[in-house]
Amino acid sequence: MKIAIIGGGPAGLYSAILLKKQRPEAEITVYERNRADDTFGFGVVFSDATLDNFEKYDAPSYRRITQEFAYWDDIAVHFRGTVHRVGGNGFCGCSRRKLLLILQERARELGVHLMFQSELDDITGLANADLVVLADGINSRFRERYAEHFQPEIDVRSNVFAWMGSSRPLDAFTFIFQETEWGPFIAHAYQYEMGHSTWIFETDPETFERADLKGLDEKQSAERMEKIFGWFLEGHKLLTNRSMWRNFPMIRSKRWVKGNMVLIGDAKATAHFSIGSGTKLAMEDAIALADAMHRAPTVEQALKLYEGDRREEVEKTQHAADVSLVWFEHVDRFWDFDPVQFAFGVMTRAKAITYDNLTLRAPEFVNEVDKAFANQVRAGGFNVDVAKPVAPMFQPLKLREMTLANRAVVSPMCMYSAKEGMPGDFHLVHYGSRAIGGAGLIFTEMTCVSRDARITPGCAGLWNDEQEAAWRRIVDFVHANSAAKIALQLGHAGRKGATKLMWDGMDRPLEEGGWDVLSASPIPYFPDSQVPREMDRAAMDAVKASFVAAAGRGERCGFDMLELHCAHGYLLASFISPLTNQRTDEYGGALENRLRFPLEVFAALRAVWPAHKPMSVRISATDWAEGGITGDDAVQIARAFAEQGVDLVDVSTGQTVRDAQPVYGRMFQTPFSEQVRNEARVATMCVGNITTSDQVNTILAAGRADLVALGRPHLVDPAFTMKAAAWYGAGDIACPPQYLPGKEQIFRNSVRDRQDFDDLKIKAKPKTRAELKSEATKPLAAE
């Protein structure tokens, strides 16, 4: 077999090694345009888990690599004169140049032909190769040559960065967030061998412009960075090596394989440097390719297998890298945060590290975070314990005169179980048990303001006296038997009205017994859905009047809070999204116009809803669709409602149009809440695939939301919050006397369960290489 590999970076060399080991008879050639020891960059970083993988696949190169490595365990965050250190991270660094020399030597030893100073421009000379590996890096000529086939997507990010080096010793992966007269600068730095560290400097385009860095050569740039970070460099110089300022290209390719050609490493996909995964991904691609070649009988099948098996892992890493890079791009959102909360945000930015996880390895740090959170709550007028604070989830919150005992919320969820809009016994038990279960706030399902405002025939409403009495019974029960507050969500289905119950076909039109539907524009949801009537001014007045009437009834029922539903493609949302609003009057066109009617309804409600009671608005912060609402629009929308007196923005997403492409994942909507909260400076509630109290605490402590709503988790577990309170030892949680023995038992058992769980986790966690190394070099205690 003949294998040609274009590119002698980590991906190309490591695949040559693994393939040659697997097929000693194969003729494998690596073509590299540079000389053997001519490389850019300084250090590379691997996690312990990646090194375990290297050990398994090629022990000799692993041994040589680890002889050269620097290990560290801590991450240090420098911000506004403070430094916070968190241990247990298990990273290793090594010189990129040495890594390549080790891989070259190992490849040579196995019999791989290494052709340096061989720049390939086309593959005609490789016509007799059975396999062509395209490992030609981030600017891959071959990916671009066959762009129509590979379909790369290149998203050039806004921040500007440069790689440099230094002799400054570092004992932790170090982030420095530096205020300057031009704006914020960030340094990501780590030591990769004695006396050598990598330094990546990053800033936003406006600060870059203001600091006049454009056009400076490498030396001048290094001098400028030495000035900014001089206090930390302690006289050590910055070194350069192709250290030009550049923008990070986030690359994804739809296809990785063309005939017998395969893209690997940076050529196929990149991951932002802030999660230190570029070289790791490149070498793990090589492992996946070698694995596939081992398992499949033909090259064609092997390449199919490689792409099929590897894509998900790569995309997961890219997603984590995306989330991380967005955090760094918007660091200004957190610039006025308390430094410990800021550091917590840095640590938890990419989802893998959480509140509980940090509690296990850096309990003092999390204790400081809890104290800072408690201090903020105290500043809000609560007499909470700051010396021994409870976890953020159990800190109270005040909106106008409404006080919530904790930050866990039952999200609004239609039960499709009402008859002619009447909530019945099911609703009483449903809301009652969730209130007793401990959540600080319970939302009603979307409660429709008129019969024709319903989504389905099973939707609850509040347009007549019987419904008012039924809701009052529920509200009274909640108030009498729990500490929970209850909010009424009012809505109008718009073009999604007259549809089937969820379990009969969500959003599908009713076959019989339907009613006429309204929307901003006459666009049906499904092609076979009812075409809605475009609302004229009279219809707007009528709808507004029904909202106002329902709010009056809600007040008489004793609801503590009122939410206006402007999300998920329902009537008011249909005005806000340009995908559903094609009007040419003053209610269509620019966002300001599209917001006009929803704001008018909000203002009318605010006028009748008692001033001491809070109001929220639910929005879809993105339509997940081309041309639709984006996070930036959501900030404008939140600001507009805030001007009308909204107290909380309930940040949801999507459900506007059928062909949306949501990116699901754990806590997938939380970044929108974070953006709205910290750009529009308004309190937010986040929601969406948040399933654990650990995630709730992580979100709150990092300042990504003020309240956290859970929908589906509450459907199966009304006592979600009570259980979490027991876990975190938040003993103040209210419990009706009938259930006290249950509360006492779970609180008692949780102490032991939690201890057992933590012990198990600590035992199951292998020692990091940094820990092993420091143990090995510790002087023996005198006997």
Ligand SMILES: Cc1cc2nc3c(=O)[nH]c(=O)nc-3n(C[C@H](O)[C@H](O)[C@H](O)COP(=O)(O)OP(=O)(O)OC[C@H]3O[C@@H](n4cnc5c(N)ncnc54)[C@H](O)[C@@H]3O)c2cc1C
């Ligand atoms: C300037 C710069 C500095 C970096 N510094 C660091 C760092 O300090 N630490 C870190 O972890 N990561 C660093 N990275 C990222 C890291 O290099 C990559 O994520 C990783 O090297 C990817 O490995 P790869 O083998 O896919 O690509 P590369 O390492 O880029 O290797 C591709 C190779 O292909 C060769 N090549 C390209 N075209 C041809 C051709 N037509 N014919 C022959 N040969 C060709 C190139 O010369 C190169 O050697 C840096 C990236 C850049 C751009």
Ligand SMILES: Cc1cc2nc3c(=O)[nH]c(=O)nc-3n(C[C@H](O)[C@H](O)[C@H](O)COP(=O)(O)O)c2cc1C
């Ligand atoms: C069965 C069901 C009914 C829902 N009904 C409503 C509703 O009436 N009003 C609303 O704003 N959101 C509604 N939602 C959306 C939820 O409030 C929540 O945003 C969504 O389920 C995501 O949160 P989760 O992942 O915690 O479930 C509903 C969701 C479900 C699963």
